[in-house]
Amino acid sequence: MNPPNHPDAVVTADEAIVGLYSAHYRSLVRLAALLLHDTAAAEDVVQDAFVATHHSWRRLRDPENALAYLRQSVVNRSRSRLRHQKVEDRKAPRPMPDAPSAEYGALHAVERSAVMTALRDLPRRQREVLVLRYYSDLSEAQIADALGISSGAVKSHASRGIAALRDSLEPQR
Amino acid sequence: MSHDDRDLDMERRLREALASTAEAVQPGGDGLMRIQQRVAEGRGRDRWLRPALVLGSVVVVAAIAVGGVAIARHGTGAAKVGPGHSPSPTPTINPVVSDGFPEQAFFPFSNAAEEASWEQQSAGGHSPWISDPGAVSESWVDNYLKFGAGVGAGTVSITGTSADVTMQRAIAGSEHPVAIVHLVKFHHAWLVTGASSAQGDLVISSPAPGATGNSPLTVSGPGFGVDERANVEVRDAETPALLGQAKTGMFGGGTSQWSASVSFTPSDEGFGVVVVSIASPADGGLGEFTAQKVVFTTASPVAKTAGFYGVQGGVIERFDAGGAPAGPVAGSSAHGTVAEVHHAGGTLYFTAGTTDCPSTLYSLPAGGGTPLSAAQADQGYGIEGFDVTTDGLLTYYERSCTRPMPDPQAKLWFEVVRQTPGAHTTGYISFPSEPPAIVGDPVWEADGTHVDAFVRTGMQGYLARYDSTHGNKTMPGAVPCGQYDPATQLTGAVATAPDGTLWFAGQTGSSMQVLSCDAGQPTVRFTIPVNGTPQSLAVDSSGTALLADSDGNVWRAAAGGTPSELSTKGGVSSVTW
Structure with a gap:
């Protein structure tokens, strides 16, 4: 019997995708939804990323690489989709569902809406960095990897993004 | 509040807003299925490319292409009824009609009562595809034999109350015939009685069409080709269920016959379908298949015992x-x-x-x-x-x-x-x-x-x-x-x-x-x-x-x-x- 992490235990792409799906699909869809503000589009983007990961499995092998690749693919595809969506969806954007108001309360909903609106108004890089930092809880290095920028740039975008949000929201408090 | 405190407060507010917004996003439950379907589709495409690049027998690809041109190309999407020519080799089954209902027919109906019920419902527009031999063939091959949606009806040749439908699929850009589905008309319904291979070389010599048999069932036929191997299935006739499956050994290059012994659990209906298929040397997908009815001598001891x-x-x-x-x-x-x-x-x-x-x-x-x-x-x-x-x-x-x-x-x-x-x-x-x-x-x-x-x-x-x-x-x-x-x-x-x-x-x-x-x-x-x-x-x-x-x-x-x-x-x- 091989122990759980025996090096000979080759994981096929099919198995890997099932494992990644089980562990990360939901959070990746939510990440994409935060970037796209469209749940259906978010699912499409994440499914595209999984299919691409499957195709690239021979190169990835390491599950940690696979998750980083998936996340990077989701961010990149969300960005492309957003560019396209900005042209197409000016007519009829599809908003994400509201959270149950009974649980969160009216005040919470107003606060959340204000923050999310301010977030959407930020430059794209700042928005991506803040979502990856404060929703996905990624480190600066991981964010840099996902966005293909330096750690210094991550720090800078995060700092400017938080400041811009604060400036935008403080009059409302 | 200091500048740092204000930033910390902003970070907290942002974190909470992101978390509660994300929480409202509920992905559908079919994500994995969609991914797997798309991966499978991609595999199909991949398999196409490899043989074209590395297959030593260019002749095989060329022959397929020629065959595709020789057959009327109707695509794989919809069945087309038209005069066409019949490329069919000798049908596997010659339907015998007794008491009005074709004895060898098994899909989509296996008795006159089922057909009569449909006749009554069809007046209201129910399942009109049953009166189209091409559509019946596609439904059988896709939904019951599970050869996949890539196999579609090509030429349909109708002679009186009999029809031969060429089933084909695209390989290397051309439609390649994989089988001829044989049907007979009973009132307004077209009923499948079997299928023979498009090239005529994959033939079941035993058991005979409609013969009785039980598990394990030995299925055999004459050898052909070079380095061939066939997949033999016993399937339920009225549901998509696979009852048993076996592979033949390698045959061809002078081997006189192929054979396989299939262990299976008979269905309660008392009959099923024997399906033999070989893979295409061009892409590894379906190459040819032949199918015929088999009657079970005993019903399953375990089937339908408990829900x-x-x-x-x-x-x-x-x-x-x-x-x-x-x-x-x-x-x-x-x-x-x-x-x-x-x-x-x-x-x-x-x-x-x-x-x-x-x-x-x-x-x-x-x-x-x-x-x-x-x-x-x-x-x-x-x-x-x-x-x-x-x-x-x-x-x-x-x-x-x-x-x-x-x-x-x-x-x-x-x-x-x-x-x-x-x-x-x-x-x-x-x-x-x-x-x-x-x-x-x-x-x-x-x-x-x-x-x-x-x-x-x-x-x-x-x-x-x-x-x-x-x-x-x-x-x-x-x-x-x-x-x-x-x-x-x-x-x-x-x-x-x-x-x-x-x-x-x-x-x-x-x-x-x-x-x-x-x-x-x-x-x-x-x-x-x-x-x-x-x-x-x-x-x-x-x-x-x-x-x-x-x-x-x-x-x-x-x-x-x-x-x-x-x-x-x-x-x-x-x-x-």
């Missing part, structure tokens, strides 16, 4: 032994979408709530009634898998549904559903950060003390044994099935048989395998030749197993028998006897 319960469409559904839905269990939809069900001692236990976070375990009389709450997950957690014994011992795995994830992210609980003699320790094991995480159900061992579960650690996993009285995992030697090698497959479902034997099902990469742990050693009980992901497993006292895969299909196999797919109409996510 089962399953979750379909978010409610608990009863299924008959053949897998046909027999109606929902009253009361099962009272508390939202049902995620999982287990039957223990005349009571159905099920989890329900929101689709993404079923937080409550309910009990319900198996005959239906008013559900009662039996256990409740902690606030913000949903129950992912559970097991209940007839004594009321309960174990369940709850996982956080909220972001940011709390610590622990998941817990394995040991409880009692109702008071039983000898109070049982109630407690839980923490899973601070997944992975490791439990996949499928945790299951009680017969001793009522230990709980076994499959634990995934990233891409790997192992079978673990937990001691409910001490709330710890037995270490070392945590694997409750000594020689089971988790590296060989991805386990997705675990069950305890009534005799206390641990069963589990895994994905090998090319098939699903169901194993039992007998005296600490793993034994392969049966293999399902489908690259699916096991999701739910149930075993009865006779050793008959039910397995639901993540695509919602259900398989059944008796001890020593061959698994067959049940006609549940799909979408079944959990099964229990």
Whole structure:
């Protein structure tokens, strides 16, 4: 019997995708939804990323690489989709569902809406960095990897993004 | 408030807004299925390219292309009825008509009464495709023989009340004929009587069309070609179920004949279809096939002996032994979408709530009634898998549904559903950060003390044994099935048989395998030749197993028998006897 992490235990792409799906699909869809503000589009983007990961499995092998690749693919595809969506969806954007108001309360909903609106108004890089930092809880290095920028740039975008949000929201408090 | 404090406050507000916004996003439950479908489609395309680049026998590709041009090209989407020429070799079956109904006909009807019923309904526009021989052929090949939607009807040649439909699929840019489906017309319906290979070389010489036979059935035919190998299936005629399957040895290059012995569990209908196919040397996909009716000498000793319960469409559904839905269990939809069900001692236990976070375990009389709450997950957690014994011992795995994830992210609980003699320790094991995480159900061992579960650690996993009285995992030697090698497959479902034997099902990469742990050693009980992901497993006292895969299909196999797919109409996510 091989122990759980025996090096000979080759994981096929099919198995890997099932494992990644089980562990990360939901959070990746939510990440994409935060970037796209469209749940259906978010699912499409994440499914595209999984299919691409499957195709690239021979190169990835390491599950940690696979998750980083998936996340990077989701961010990149969300960005492309957003560019396209900005042209197409000016007519009829599809908003994400509201959270149950009974649980969160009216005040919470107003606060959340204000923050999310301010977030959407930020430059794209700042928005991506803040979502990856404060929703996905990624480190600066991981964010840099996902966005293909330096750690210094991550720090800078995060700092400017938080400041811009604060400036935008403080009059409302 | 200082500048730093204001930033910290902003970070907190942003984190909360992102978490609550994300929490409202509920992905659909079909994501994996869609990904797998697209990967499969991609594979199809990939397989096309490789042979074109590396295949030594360019002649084969050229021959296919020529063949494609020779046959009228109607594409694979819709059947076209037209005069066309008949490229058919000698049909495998010459239909014999007696008492009005064609004796060899089996699809979509196998008797005059079924056809008459359709005639009555067809006046109202019901299933008009049955009066189109091309559409009937496509439905049979795609939905019942399961050769896939890439195989479509080409030329349709009609002579009086007989029709030959060329089934074809695209290879290297050309339509390649794979079989000629033979049909006869009965009143307004076109009925399939069999199929012969398009090139005429793949022929079944034994058994004869419509002959009687039983398991194991020896199927043979004359050899041809070079380095050929055929797949032989015995299928149910009235459902898409595969009853048994075998491969021939390599033949061709002078071999006088091919043959295979197929073990199968006969269906109750008393007849089925023998299907023989070979792969295309160009791309590895379907090359040719031939099919004919076979009559079973005896009915299955296990078929339709007992029904089962399953979750379909978010409610608990009863299924008959053949897998046909027999109606929902009253009361099962009272508390939202049902995620999982287990039957223990005349009571159905099920989890329900929101689709993404079923937080409550309910009990319900198996005959239906008013559900009662039996256990409740902690606030913000949903129950992912559970097991209940007839004594009321309960174990369940709850996982956080909220972001940011709390610590622990998941817990394995040991409880009692109702008071039983000898109070049982109630407690839980923490899973601070997944992975490791439990996949499928945790299951009680017969001793009522230990709980076994499959634990995934990233891409790997192992079978673990937990001691409910001490709330710890037995270490070392945590694997409750000594020689089971988790590296060989991805386990997705675990069950305890009534005799206390641990069963589990895994994905090998090319098939699903169901194993039992007998005296600490793993034994392969049966293999399902489908690259699916096991999701739910149930075993009865006779050793008959039910397995639901993540695509919602259900398989059944008796001890020593061959698994067959049940006609549940799909979408079944959990099964229990």
